[in-house]
Amino acid sequence: MTGRPTTARTAGAVAVAVVAVVTALLPLFLDTTQLTVYTELLLSAVVTTGVSLLLGYAGQISLGHGGFYAVGAYTAALTAIHGLPSLLGLACAPLVTGLLGLLVGMPLLRLRGHYLAFATLAFQLILLAVIGQQSSLGGDIGLSGIPGLGIGSHRISGFRGYAWVAWLALVVVMVITRNIVRSRPGRGLRALATSEMAASSSGVPVGRYKLVVFGLSAAFAGLAGGIFAFFIAYVAPGSFGVLVSFQFVVMAVVGGLGTLWGPLIGASAITLLLQWLNDVGARPGMPDYAPQVFSYAVYALLLVVVVLFLPRGLVPAGTDGLRLLARRRAQERSGADAGKSLPEPNL
Helix, strand or coil, rough: HHHHCCCHHHHHHHHHHHHHHHHHHHHHCHHHHHHHHHHHHHHHHHHHHHHHHHHCCCCCCCCCCCHHHHHHHHHHHHHHHHCCCCCHHHHHHHHHHHHHHHHHHHEEEEECHHHHHHHHHHHHHHHHHHHHCCHHHCCCCEEECCCEEEECCCCCHHHHHHHHHHHHHHHHHHHHHHHHHHHHHHHHHHHHHHHHHHHHCCCCCCHHHHHHHHHHHHHHHHHHHHHHHHHCCCCCHHCHHHHHHHHHHHHHHCCCCCCCCCHHHHHHHHHHHHHHHHHHHHHCCCCCCCCHHHHHHHHHHHHHHHHHHCCCCHHHHHHHHHEEEEEEHHHHHHHHHHHHCCHHHHH
């Protein structure tokens, strides 16, 4: 009985190692355009991991994580533009964003359901409006000429370097999330997602857990935003519109809420699909608004399909399918062994 769980854990560890090595080596074989898509995909997965942790475990929905993404980007950009070390700017991005998440979460987390979703959406709209009115932040035009990420005079100049930075950020975020989920507070979060009243009656500090997870998910978004600022070398309010926040939620839902690999799978599916649709919309003969219409249509269609046919997301559906296949194979093997063990009839 103890052999099977051990074998499963070993197989899981090997699979994780293979995925990590393959994704780390993948930038070596990509061109500039593909590296851009790869980096943006991983940064989206970093933010989506925080959204999945907040929505899948704490049961709190946020439509304002595009705002936290923007705060991280502007924090890193301003730090570097004013002559401070870029690594300091990257370190400040999740710290400042996490603290802002705690401050914003104190009043907003008193709300529930769609009220909380609308409140976080309003936070992002107000934030972008304020940024657009501040000349020190570049206004609606934004900030350009952001120095590259690096140490001293040594800067990351190529797209491949930023791809590996984004990969490292995703690994760190996934490790943090895994440790939280498998800890005692993680069990409290799962109880919280099921029922706040039941979790509170069981001794779970509901308010504190929700606030901490909200701040942590904001910090994840800030980290991704900081890398994004150095990667693009330009930030503006238009880069962090409302659609960006919806995109993170859709990625989390499509991949599978409350799963470790769901954000990566969801971000990969949505990013690659959108890239393909943008290529289709940019073909000769297509109207100028085709890519944007395709984007909205994809979000709507994917949500309908996932809610109807894969309510738990791609990762849980795939896991259930593999378990069912393994169970059927085990039954077939046991039936075959039973048939072999029957005594031969005397003729």
